[in-house]
Amino acid sequence: MTRASVVIKRNDEELFLYRNGDGYPSGLGKDLIEFLDFDNFDLFKVLVNCEFQMVEGIPSDAEYLYTIDLNKRTFTIEKLD
Numbered sequence: 459m460t461r462a463s464v465v466i467k468r469n470d471e472e473l474f475l476y477r478n479g480d481g482y483p484s485g486l487g488k489d490l491i492e493f494l495d496f497d498n499f500d501l502f503k504v505l506v507n508c509e510f511q512m513v514e515g516i517p518s519d520a521e522y523l524y525t526i527d528l529n530k531r532t533f534t535i536e537k538l539d
Contacts, residue, residue: 462486463520464510466501468528473501475510481522483535490524496531 462481466473477486486508493504504510516523516538523536 460485460522461517461520462522462524463513463516464490464524464526465516466526466528467530474513474515475505476513476517476520477508477510481520483522486522487524487535490526490533494526494533496528499526499528 459479460481461479462477464475464477464486466475480486489508490504493500493507505512521538523538525532525534525536527533
C-alpha cells in the first residue's frame with residue numbers, strides 16, 4: 459500500500475487529508491485531477507470519491523504529498539523520503 463497526504467490551501471487555512479492506499483500519482487494523482495476544479499472546488503466530492511481521512515499535519519508514513527493551493531491555482535506532487 460502506498461500512503462499519501464493531501465494539503466488543501468485556501469487563504470490562510472490548510473486542510474490535511476490522508477489516504478491509506480493507492481497514493482501513487484497514477485492512482486490518487488489521477489483521481490485528484492479528475493475532481494480538481496479551481497473555479498468550483500467541491501471538497502465533499504473529493505473526500506467521498508477519493509476515500510480520505512481528515513488528519514492533523516502530514517503523517518510520518520506518507521510516501522507522497524499532494525498540495526492543492528486554491529489561491530495560487532496550483533497542484534503539486536512531491537515524493538517524500
